Amino acid sequence: MSRLWIPGGRGMLGTRLAVDAAASHDVVVTDRDTDITDRAAVAAFLDAHHPECIAMCAAWTAVDQAEQEPDAAFAANATGPRVVAEEAARRGIRMVHVSTDYVFDGLADRPLTEEDPVGPVSVYGRSKLAGERAVIEQGGLVVRTSWLYAATHKNFVLTMLRLMAEREQLRVVGDQRGRPTSVATLSSALLKLIDVGAAGVVHVADDAGPRGISWHDFAVAIREGAIARALPMKTTAIEAIATSDYPTPAARPAWSVFDTAKYTRLTGEALPPWQERLHEVLDVLVRPHPPAPSP
Numbered sequence: 001m002s003r004l005w006i007p008g009g010r011g012m013l014g015t016r017l018a019v020d021a022a023a024s025h026d027v028v029v030t031d032r033d034t035d036i037t038d039r040a041a042v043a044a045f046l047d048a049h050h051p052e053c054i055a056m057c058a059a060w061t062a063v064d065q066a067e068q069e070p071d072a073a074f075a076a077n078a079t080g081p082r083v084v085a086e087e088a089a090r091r092g093i094r095m096v097h098v099s100t101d102y103v104f105d106g107l108a109d110r111p112l113t114e115e116d117p118v119g120p121v122s123v124y125g126r127s128k129l130a131g132e133r134a135v136i137e138q139g140g141l142v143v144r145t146s147w148l149y150a151a152t153h154k155n156f157v158l159t160m161l162r163l164m165a166e167r168e169q170l171r172v173v174g175d176q177r178g179r180p181t182s183v184a185t186l187s188s189a190l191l192k193l194i195d196v197g198a199a200g201v202v203h204v205a206d207d208a209g210p211r212g213i214s215w216h217d218f219a220v221a222i223r224e225g226a227i228a229r230a231l232p233m234k235t236t237a238i239e240a241i242a243t244s245d246y247p248t249p250a251a252r253p254a255w256s257v258f259d260t261a262k263y264t265r266l267t268g269e270a271l272p273p274w275q276e277r278l279h280e281v282l283d284v285l286v287r288p289h290p291p292a293p294s295p
């Protein structure tokens with residue numbers, strides 16, 4: 001079994017990838033304990049563990065906070081990937097790095113391919129783009145994804161479910177469009193792309209058609225799925241609002257709909273419909289917990 005190092009392995013994606021990869025790889029997980037911006041620590045880790053491949057899940061993902069703390073965002077999202085990519089290349093280790101739709105300006109109106117021009121409109125987006133470039137320079141693979149969520153960690157689905165249990169009315173942005181992506185999809189896609197030896201940039205997202213969906217559409221589907229599973233629900237109305245009605249420190253791209261044809265070409269596999277993945281996550285949330293072991 002080849003050894004796979006997952007920096008950021010206790011984050012939302014890393015946690016899932018570590019589980020999925022264990023079937024085919026000897027997985028080594030680190031998180032804050034091995035700081036990706038510390039070259040000596042990264043080099044020492046690589047020399048002690050000799051991974052054949054690295055799946056970089058470590059990142060600064062606090063999009064709004066990045067506007068106030070650009071140095072910290074750039075350290076984790078630009079310096080960290082550069083350090084890991086350079087140390088990996090020096091040792092002949094393959095690297096796959098995860099990036100984001102925030103590298104685009106959001107002004108397009110057709111699905112975004114890997115060749116479309118980038119133009120980030122936030123500190124987070126600029127920091128992620130710098131990280132992408134560092135990894136590509138060293139011959140690595142960059143997998144961009146959008147609207148990532150899971151049954152664990154902080155994400156849109158869990159935030160909506162919490163708010164829906166508390167409030168009768170919700171207001172959700174209806175003029176930003178994209179493709180939600182379950183960590184199950186991304187984790188499986190990363191392993192397939194490693195398998196086929198992909199390099200360069202590849203887009204991965206759940207299938208939401210050529211116009212994607214809005215955050216409002218996503219919230220409506222979450223509510224319907226939650227009601228069908230008898231999850232706690234107070235919300236009776238979800239109003240679609242404009243981005244300008246919900247100001248945030250960081251600007252969001254209005255259009256994040258990825259073209260994922262390259263992924264399908266490389267792997268021979270289609271990406272699953274977003275509704276199917278959402279239902280899987282909601283099912284996990286209603287599954288009864290196993291009984292505690294008796295004392």
Ligand SMILES: NC(=O)c1ccc[n+]([C@@H]2O[C@H](COP(=O)([O-])OP(=O)(O)OC[C@H]3O[C@@H](n4cnc5c(N)ncnc54)[C@H](OP(=O)(O)O)[C@@H]3O)[C@@H](O)[C@H]2O)c1
Binds near residue numbers: 014056098101128147
């Ligand atoms: N979440 C989304 O909606 C989304 C959308 C598109 C793309 N992405 C990309 O997908 C990837 C995975 O995202 P995610 O949501 O799984 O992120 P996450 O849950 O925030 O996990 C990132 C992990 O990296 C750790 N980390 C941060 N700085 C580090 C450092 N210097 N050294 C070592 N570890 C460090 C974090 O620790 P702390 O928690 O202590 O900071 C955290 O455990 C990221 O590249 C992100 O940019 C995410």
